[in-house]
Amino acid sequence: MIEVPFVRRQFEVDGEMVEARFYRPVADRGDYRCDLEIDWPEKTRSKHAFGVDEVQALLLAMQLAHADLLAAREMDGRQVSYLNDRSLGLPLAKSIADWDSENRL
DSSP: OOOOOSEEEEEEETTEEEEEEEOOOEEETTEEEEEEEEEOSSOEEEEEEEESSHHHHHHHHHHHHHHHHHHHHHTTOOOEEBTTBSOOOSOOOGGGGGGGTTOOO
């Protein structure tokens, strides 16, 4: 069975469209796991986040994707935007809030 993404968002990275996909959280070892994929121009990278419930797992997966996109901008010098804006419109962990001072979420 092929899993269908629960939600997805497209970003622009160095002039190319990059899709982030978040899959429906599933029960895993007493918690919940939310898988995510980002289709970078070079290759698709997959990760997952764990939470005590489905909502926390999804929010943490979105924070993880946001951190990856910001790291590409801050550490690799890539141009990353969402709807022609530097704010990526995803939740962001407080520990790296200074990476995206324009975040409006």
